[in-house]
Amino acid sequence: MAKDKEEKTKEEKGKTQRRKLAPVEHYHLWVACGGICSFEGCNKRLIMDTDGQLTNGGIVAHIIGHAKNSARHEYMEEYGYKQEELENISNLTLMCYGHSKLIDDSHTKHLYPPEKLFEMKKKHEDWVSSWSEFKKKKSIALIHKRLGGPLTDIEYQDGEAPYILLEAIENQVEFIDFSKEGWEEAKKINEDLYERFKEKVREREANVAEIFPLSPIPLLIHMGSLLTDTVPVSVYQLDREEGVWVSDHPLKHKEVELSFSADIKEEDELAVLVSVSGKVKMKSVMEVLGDNFDSISFEINDPGLKRVLYKQDVLYIQSQIKEEIEKLLQEQDYRKIHLFYAGPAGLAIELGRGVNPRMWGEVCLYQYNAREFPRYQYALSI
Numbered sequence: 001m002a003k004d005k006e007e008k009t010k011e012e013k014g015k016t017q018r019r020k021l022a023p024v025e026h027y028h029l030w031v032a033c034g035g036i037c038s039f040e041g042c043n044k045r046l047i048m049d050t051d052g053q054l055t056n057g058g059i060v061a062h063i064i065g066h067a068k069n070s071a072r073h074e075y076m077e078e079y080g081y082k083q084e085e086l087e088n089i090s091n092l093t094l095m096c097y098g099h100s101k102l103i104d105d106s107h108t109k110h111l112y113p114p115e116k117l118f119e120m121k122k123k124h125e126d127w128v129s130s131w132s133e134f135k136k137k138k139s140i141a142l143i144h145k146r147l148g149g150p151l152t153d154i155e156y157q158d159g160e161a162p163y164i165l166l167e168a169i170e171n172q173v174e175f176i177d178f179s180k181e182g183w184e185e186a187k188k189i190n191e192d193l194y195e196r197f198k199e200k201v202r203e204r205e206a207n208v209a210e211i212f213p214l215s216p217i218p219l220l221i222h223m224g225s226l227l228t229d230t231v232p233v234s235v236y237q238l239d240r241e242e243g244v245w246v247s248d249h250p251l252k253h254k255e256v257e258l259s260f261s262a263d264i265k266e267e268d269e270l271a272v273l274v275s276v277s278g279k280v281k282m283k284s285v286m287e288v289l290g291d292n293f294d295s296i297s298f299e300i301n302d303p304g305l306k307r308v309l310y311k312q313d314v315l316y317i318q319s320q321i322k323e324e325i326e327k328l329l330q331e332q333d334y335r336k337i338h339l340f341y342a343g344p345a346g347l348a349i350e351l352g353r354g355v356n357p358r359m360w361g362e363v364c365l366y367q368y369n370a371r372e373f374p375r376y377q378y379a380l381s382i
């Protein structure tokens with residue numbers, strides 16, 4: 001404060017003209033110092049709260065002083081500053097009142113040459129910026145991409161990964177053997193993959209698992225059924241248009257509605273039809289199952305590709321389907337449940353995660369192929 005006063009008198013004398021900081025420069029200084037005095041070892045909070053009344057105890061101090069006779073002004077040229085550049089934020093540091101006074105006072109300022117203060121500023125700001133990295137959770141990624149070519153890089157929506165990726169466990173070998181043996185083999189590969197993944201999570205003490213799926217649907221539902229909640233799981237979906245993986249988004253709300261209808265004749269087997277990215281036709285289901293089955297059909301409004309990308313919709317659909325099926329299972333006993341699914345990869349994983357093996361019994365999964373007959377081909381059971 002004494003400093004401000006000093007500056008004022010100088011300004012009044014017309015000797016120096018101090019540039020006023022833009023609001024954004026003030027914000028930057030406050031964010032960079034974390035609201036804590038930048039003087040080494042001080043750690044004093046610059047905003048004090050007394051019963052809800054806030055007091056600003058922060059002083060914006062110059063490392064190289066602005067006025068001709070101020071502290072360290074003589075170092076201006078040596079440090080590559082011009083007079084009008086002394087208000088650059090690189091030359092400013094936020095400190096508590098006591099320390100801003102200490103570094104400028106005539107009998108103590110010699111203890112704080114520019115080199116020492118620039119270093120203090122840098123160390124303090126580095127420490128503050130390390131907070132967010134430090135708080136970020138650590139993840140193990142599971143990349144399950146058995147359709148098309150392999151991924152070389154994971155692009156997240158906002159460019160920045162929400163977690164620190166410790167390691168990725170992956171299977172990116174294209175799935176091409178759609179025979180009975182091929183599916184059985186792929187099921188085993190899934191199980192091995194899951195064991196390796198679980199082991200990594202344990203070994204590296206990860207706090208979260210990130211799943212990046214793009215594979216034939218039966219393999220994803222099966223993979224999901226293996227993924228138990230040892231750590232919280234984030235399931236991503238590829239936004240093909242943008243080429244980025246998306247999951248949660250703070251600004252996204254649930255956008256779809258799910259309706260369902262059931263046809264219950266107390267048969268032995270239940271067909272579950274899930275229409276999200278396209279419509280599962282009852283005719284195609286009858287090609288596989290004949291006429292004698294109960295059915296429950298779920299459909300979002302206006303099914304289509306890209307309709308469901310974000311977690312908010314994925315989890316809503318998953319929980320509705322799980323709830324309705326389990327309600328039905330309270331009343332009916334089924335030998336088998338047949339799942340016919342037209343939807344995105346991430347939702348397939350989540351549906352698998354929702355399968356409760358003790359309650360659901362055998363769940364048969366199908367691969368759709370418009371050129372085959374029947375169009376839904378049995379793949380595997382979980």
Ligand SMILES: [Zn+2]
Nearest residue numbers: 037042096099
């Ligand atoms: Zn201080």
